[in-house]
Amino acid sequence: MYPVYRFLFELQEISLLIWRSFVNLRRRPRYPGEVLRQMDLIGVGSLPIVLLTGFFTGGVLVLQTFPTLEYYSIQSEAGRSVATSLIRELGPVLTALMVSGRIGSAISAELGSMVVSQQIDAMRAFGTNPIRKLVAPRIIALIFMLPLLTIAADIFGLIGGGVVASLIYNQETHVFIASVRNGISTSDLVGGMIKPFFFGLIIGAVSCHKGLSTTGGTVGVGRSTTNAVVIASIWVIIFDFFLSKALHFVLDMGPI
Amino acid sequence: MLSESDEQGTVFDEEEPGKYLEDAVDEPSRVRPAIEFRDVHLSFDDVTILNGISFSVRKGETKIILGRSGGGKSTIIRLVLGLLKPDSGTILIDGEDITYYNEEQMMGVRQKIGMVFQEGALFDSLSVFENVAYRLIERGVAYEEVEPEVRRMLRFVDLEDAIDKMPDELSGGMRRRVGIARALIGDPQIVLFDEPTAGLDPPTARTICELAIKLRDLQDVSSIFVTHEMNNLRYLSSEYATVDDEGKVIFEKEGEKLCLINTEVMMIRDGQINFSGTDEKLEHTDDPYIRTFIYGK
Structure with missing residues (x-):
């Protein structure tokens, strides 16, 4: 199959999976326990890596930008710089990439293994719809947990930035905090919270689709897992660009 | 089921030994096949998997499907469950045409069917x-x-x-x-076995065949038993389960006392039915392909 056809076919399959997941939410039986379990696995389970990523990203942002800001004698704006970058871009994108690596791979590997060991067939044979039981809870959990993880990453990023500004560049903490407060607007916060919803949908749909379309035994599971992480990560980055542009237009965001 | 004597009581009625048989003949559900395939075709890309398959499984009957690995045996089971759809033809379960049922409609049909997967699929x-x-x-x-x-x-x-x-x-x-x-x-009144003994040691394989025999003879379950192992065929087509005076399940060989008519063999070759009939007919066939399959030479 030509790459363009394959791309369009995959896009169609992923769109159908998302559509079926949401349609199935209205039908019984529902699986609230499975949604909660996935939320715990995705949200609580990913918290440590997301907090570490956020903390050190905030820290390195200040570490790299502070000397430049100092050169122009605007080092008091370090907080604004790190807050805007983190909340608008780095927080949502880095959190999504970390979750894509950790959860996207896990979902794809789990569903792929279930496919090759006929567990998905068994589920269907015993009257359970795998989209309702497996796919919908994972997508829902990702859509709800990714924004929360992003908030946690943003907060720890700001703390990381503050710690670096204070300990390495001896900036007064209240200067940093004041700069952060002046730097972020409501539209930044809203924009930064809208993105993770879409990223959660992308990661969930791509990894579930890749897992369920696994063929070729255990080698196929490995291939699906790699593809799920790579494709979800690329889509997060591509979609982030267009989403940022759309949010700039819709929320009328100002310059950094 | 097996441990429940009241349910077994529906099979044997000591006061009126012929009653069960009369009831069975009069009951429309017994005349209607539990599973029926009518001229079913299926291809994947350019490869023909099934080419005009027609057969039926009566209530309480076991259909043993033989054939080489990758010959379309398991595909038949997947079609019964609606996990695959045929390109053409008709599939009926308990008289209900399920050929074009969607996933939601199939969920209801699947409640009637039990499925034993190749590797267990737990x-x-x-x-x-x-x-x-x-x-x-x-x-x-x-x-x-x-x-x-x-x-x-x-x-x-x-x-x-x-x-x-x-x-x-x-x-x-x-x-x-x-x-x-x-x-x-x-x-479930229909049970599908997809090579349930593949890779197992002979005593365990025998145990699994005994379970299938008990289902057939004591619980009146219709089943498809997909296999390529001749031992399974021998057990299923020559032994029957009954309950002795102490209420214990025993297995006896068919012979002068009883001749098994509730087990048939079907062989698939190149997507078509190569043979259909009793195990005796199979053993006496002159078809070189079947003889190679049975005797290995």
């Missing part, structure tokens, strides 16, 4: 209890009713002690037996 993340109870839990049956049913099924496959174990703690044979218990819960 859910790794669930215990033996949860695996066997799966169908009932999904139907929303109360836990108080589920537990005795699960125990009854595990007793049937002689694995009650393994109820709290996880699938990875079980041997290959035990996994298949748990798979059988899972397939039988809810008392």
Whole structure:
């Protein structure tokens, strides 16, 4: 199959999976326990890596930008710089990439293994719809947990930035905090919270689709897992660009 | 089921020995095949998998499907379950045309069918209890009713002690037996066996065949038994299960006393039915392909 056809076919399959997941939410039986379990696995389970990523990203942002800001004698704006970058871009994108690596791979590997060991067939044979039981809870959990993880990453990023500004560049903490407060607007916060919803949908749909379309035994599971992480990560980055542009237009965001 | 004498009572009536037979003949559901394929075709890309398959499985009958690996045997089972759709032809389950049923409609049909998968296909993340109870839990049956049913099924496959174990703690044979218990819960009237003895040692394979015989003879279950092992064919087509005076299940060989008419053999070759009939007819056939398959030369 030509790459363009394959791309369009995959896009169609992923769109159908998302559509079926949401349609199935209205039908019984529902699986609230499975949604909660996935939320715990995705949200609580990913918290440590997301907090570490956020903390050190905030820290390195200040570490790299502070000397430049100092050169122009605007080092008091370090907080604004790190807050805007983190909340608008780095927080949502880095959190999504970390979750894509950790959860996207896990979902794809789990569903792929279930496919090759006929567990998905068994589920269907015993009257359970795998989209309702497996796919919908994972997508829902990702859509709800990714924004929360992003908030946690943003907060720890700001703390990381503050710690670096204070300990390495001896900036007064209240200067940093004041700069952060002046730097972020409501539209930044809203924009930064809208993105993770879409990223959660992308990661969930791509990894579930890749897992369920696994063929070729255990080698196929490995291939699906790699593809799920790579494709979800690329889509997060591509979609982030267009989403940022759309949010700039819709929320009328100002310059950094 | 097996341990319930009241249910076995429907099979034998000592006061009126002929009554059951008369009832059976009069009952329309017995005349209607449990499974029926009419001229079913299926291809994947350019490869023909099934090319005009027609057969039926009567109520209480076991159809043994023989054939080489990759010859379309398991595909037939997947078509019965609606996991695949044919390119053309008609598939009927209990007289109901399911050929063009969608996934939601198939969910209702699948409630009547139990399926034993090749490698067991147990859910790794669930215990033996949860695996066997799966169908009932999904139907929303109360836990108080589920537990005795699960125990009854595990007793049937002689694995009650393994109820709290996880699938990875079980041997290959035990996994298949748990798979059988899972397939039988809810008392389905059709059970599909997809090479249930592949890769098992002869005594365990024999145990699994005995379970299939018990289902056929004591519970009137219709089944398709896909295999390529001749030992399975020998057991299933020459032995029957009955209950002795002490209420114990025993297996006897067919002979002068009883001739098995509820088991037929079907052989698939190149997507077509190469043979259909009794095991005796199969053994006496002159077809070189079948003789090679049976005798290995």
